[in-house]
Amino acid sequence: MSERFYLYDDVEQTxxxxxxxxxxxxxxxxxxxxxxxxxxxxxxxxxQGGRFAVIGQDDLEEPGYLEHVYKLKEEDAQELRDFLSEIV
Incomplete structure (x- = not known):
């Protein structure tokens, strides 16, 4: 077996x-x-949906981004966008 090649292996506080x-x-x-x-x-x-994304304020302002990533209808994505706008 060959030696494993790591691109990175970091531990971080979250x-x-x-x-x-x-x-x-x-x-x-x-x-x-x-x-x-x-x-x-x-x-x-x-x-529940098993989906994830790295999100910042700029991503929340991108039309269709949350709909695409989380497979949401437009009105459902707006609820999520409103919530995330308060915390990211």
């Missing part, structure tokens, strides 16, 4: 917030992880 809230049409169960790794952005994990 701040993780677990939050669940009910929107108009669906429930959101999220884990929001903050560290120095992503240049001030947060790793937002949709626990």
């Amino acid at each position: 701040k993780t917030r677990f939050v669940s809230f009910m929107g108009e049409q669906q429930r959101y169960d999220l884990a929001i992880m903050q560290s120095d790794r992503y240049y001030g952005k947060s790793l937002v994990m949709d626990i």
